[in-house]
Amino acid sequence: MALVEQVERVGKARWWLQAFLVMVYRQTIRFLRARSRMFNALVMPLVWFTFFGLGWSSTFDRLGPIAKTLFGGLNYLEYLAPGIVLMSAFVGGFASGLTLLFDREFGYLKELLVAPASRTATILGRMLGDSLAATLQAVIMLAVLAVAVGYTNPVALSIVVLLALVTAFMASAIGTTIALMMSSPEGFHGIVNLVIMPLIFLSGIFYPIKTLQQPLAILAVLDPLTHPVQLARWAMYNVVEEPVTLAITGTLAYTILFTTTAIAKYGRTYIA
Amino acid sequence: MVDVIVAENLVKRYGDFEAVKGVSFRVRRGEVYGFLGPNGAGKTTTLGMLTTVIKPTSGDALVAGYSVSREPWKVRERIGVVFQEPTVDRELTAMENLLVHGLIHGLSRRDVERRARELLEFVGLEKFARMQVKRFSGGMVRRLEIARALINVPEVLFLDEPTTGLDPQSRAKVWDVIRALKREGVTVFLTTHYMDEAEKLCDRIAIIDRGVIVAEGSPEELKKMVGSDLVYIEFEGDPARLTARLSEYGEARLLRNNTLVLKVRDAPSLLPELLKAVEGVGVRVKSVRYSRPSLDDVFLHLTGRSLRDVEADWREALRMRIRARMR
């Protein structure tokens, strides 16, 4: 056997793609092997849908048809369903930051930082892998909720799946950027509550944003999660509280912004 | 190009504290070069700068011909690194760890798979290829990391305290792997705080203390800095003539059990001559042995402290820190 031999590197473009794909593979494999993570991103949205959603929905039902006008003609569970699906994508995607912090705790991040591959390729691959995992969670959530509210339109459901992927990717970029600024996984949990909860509440998952008072109304438009949530509800029920073009632009702009930030931050990362 | 590593005045400062205070050295192709020093000496920090994961405060190093601060990508393509703390992916299997590494390092899938199989065999882990790494022992993880670092055919392999924390059998296995690397002509830069390890494995050693290289050379050269070897001659016959004869070569002293101790500069090269000299004085030599100064004696000579004591102090300090934190 020859330890020292001549080994060719593949071409630049292929190397980039290969580094990207291997990270996608690694992140999804790890997710599938850690079954507990599967539930984390499902529990919170399910709890909200069940205990918050069912509770309010029976209260709203007592008001009769007036209540429906509040929610664009939908009953409250229908109003909730699209946003809850994206909530699971968002929470699951955000956990990408946590996987990065654990890789730092367990040393694996060093192995990645000392690799000659494009850091852009490895961080994008890692974010996409985690996003696919989060999308899988969102799809499970979507299946459950579609049954619960009796929704069947396959085209709209596919659009929601796509939105879940985009939302998860955006969230993983936010989570990754924050993780790269943190020193410990413990701190990250604090940030989760500080950042995630307000973003979720202000995004119009639980209540209409168009009736909000200032300054909350402005914050709702600034909330990156608002836009995909509006798009999901629009796709499923044709109910939307901001111009669709704004929703699309907002979704893409925030995704690109956070992705660029994560790439830049990761590219500059040293161990010390 | 003969020198695989050329470090010039590397400095790393953390706040006010200078962990590495300007070290310079060269590592030749094909040699095993060791950084020997107590905990906190700056070994890991230096290795981090050489492997592009720690940014030097000042100074620079050429590794495989490229500057670690200006062309880190070129350097990363040409090195293999085993860090002090494990950096394996514990959820993946041994084989998966190697595949991911090789593909990220830009090798073709065919080459990666072939080399992964060969290297697992080389480090004696071929039977565990499909086992998740979280079920590996510490020694197995180390060997897997060495195999992984070799996948991309590095020009130099960095090993940060490769046997620290391992049991004696695992240590011996890792040593075997490093010796085999040497036979294969792989250049190795390793750090250690074990004298025996440095002495057994390294062609040349830099002794580092408090961020400064205090001496450099082969184990033999380093020991010569301390001075004398001791030659013990056990004999039968008249001690007086023997003592008189051998005093020409160095300070001779008679021990009780018919043994003479002779202090000389370089025992191995002097032994043949000594034995010849003894022939003429009418005594029968029963046994001859010599002892050399240990690297610990060298460290003591250079720093006024013993490596063993520094180690003990460090352990004690750590214990106190842990106790303080628990309170």
Ligand SMILES: Nc1ncnc2c1ncn2[C@@H]1O[C@H](COP(=O)(O)OP(=O)(O)O)[C@@H](O)[C@H]1O
């Ligand atoms: N990130 C850091 N911040 C502050 N001090 C550090 C850091 N890393 C190492 N040090 C200090 O630098 C010195 C050298 O550390 P290190 O290179 O790890 O030593 P060794 O590997 O020889 O044990 C130690 O005193 C250590 O406490």
Ligand SMILES: [Mg+2]
């Ligand atoms: Mg160290």
